[in-house]
Amino acid sequence: MLKEKSSFSVTDTHADGIILLGKCPAELISTLQNHYHNIVGIDRNPTNFDYDEVICNGTTAAVTAMNYLISLGHKKIAYIGDCSYEARYIGYYQSLISHNLPLDYSNIYPTSQTREEGMKTMELILQREELPSAIFCANDSTALGVFDCLQRHRKKGYIPSVISIDNILESEQTKPMLTTIDIPKKEMAHHAVNLLLDRIHNQHSNAVRIELPCRLIVRESCSYCGR
Template sequence: MTQGEPPPRSTRSRPTMREVAALAGVAIKTVSRVVNGVPTVDPAIVARVREAADKLGYRPNLTASSLRRGDGRTATIGMLVEDAANPFSAALTRTVENVARQRGVLVLVGSLDEDPARERELARALIDRRVDGLVIVPAGRDQSYLISEQHSGTCMVFVDREAGLLDADAVVSDNRQGAVTAVNHLLTTGHRRIAYLGDRATIPTAAQRFDGYRHALEVAHIEYDDEIARHTGSSEEAAIAATEQLLALPNPPTALFTSQNLVTIGAVRALRALGRQHTVAHVGFDDFPLADILSPGITVLAQDVEQMGQTAAEMLFRRLDGDESSARTVTVPTRLIERGSGEIPAGGLGHD
């Protein structure tokens, strides 16, 4: 075999550092120094080693490298969200990825589908793969299963919902006050029969938003009516059916407050199908793509997802860097965005 010719090897095995060294005509130790970015290696040798690695399709074993390092870090973090396809989860994940990338850290993502058993399964799977830390949007109310891992040094931050039975950092939206703001906005345009559509009441964020809805009605001296409150889950189809049922009541609501983005989208579809989008006022909690180009545009209480993701990632990396201060919860305020649907007056037509 001559220099520059790839050495023979099994087609079923990955190329090794030894094979790269043989092809480049250097010692294995030199290849290791190039792979680990040691700056004192001659640039010509670096170029030769990289060319050989490219020819062979060699990729370093980062897990093995982490085991040889003194800190045992793998340069990976795990992220568990409700549903990676949901716009909120997608925006949250992308923001955490942006922060992690600046640190040379890879983010491994899983969807929980609001299933506490799946949360435990995926969290443990990520821990078994030795991720350096976890960012979790918890599905269950009990995260005590992570206590031993936390004591063993796994850093973790919870987003959107605080951990249950576990003392850990969290970043959340001001859900209750956001709901109060949404309902008050509808009250200012004369509405008194305001329906609520939201996710399952067992979900902490949904419960907080429902509590804000009821509180705003109570302050306005409007009696709560269970007939126009629906906990549909996060299904567009269920929200469509619930909206149709509400508007078919003998005394239907004149306005809707939808407290989750997919529920909001379902309500929008139902209102448009019924031709009621210009006569029934509507405010949704959490923004979603294209909400601003509909007619009317959808008024929302927008969460600052980017700020939530950035804050969570920064908190996690501070912990990884050695921060041992007490766990804390950061509350990120929401923002009312008026686009037309929430400004439709009671008993009148809205404007495009």
């Protein structure tokens, strides 16, 4: 059975198991374990082996994105996304530190990572006197909102590089096409179902973690920084 954490109800107790999508609050885990013996998580943030999980490490994905921007000469890189000790945000600031770049909090924009918030956040960025040369979005939906704003409010001579994480179908349909980090969602779902079936049939007892790699997809939205 597949449930988003936000819509979970403990009344759904007739299923043999449950697959969790995304980060699960710590206080909810014990409740889930009281109702389900078979749990598998799919996420970018690994747990402390509280249950079986399939991950594609968000920190690694963010570092991959940041390393690419920095290799293009970008030093002033804005971040739009969840900043509540989330893996992608950790990768963002760790990359700055490892490349001896300053962590400028004015370049950090906490959001809930929707297209609408991406657009609103980019509107705020455009009001600044000193603009970042690149925008790192925590997910593709946010980046689509950034593009919406840039197309609506063109600022003379300002074309920031934009990179994100996910590689959803729409990322190939933007103008310019979005450079992103591919998260192998189909493969993650496949392994999660197999783990759950294996757990249901008592084929393993200890918590298992399967980690799949991310992959940089270079398209058109990033360019060399000349300043």
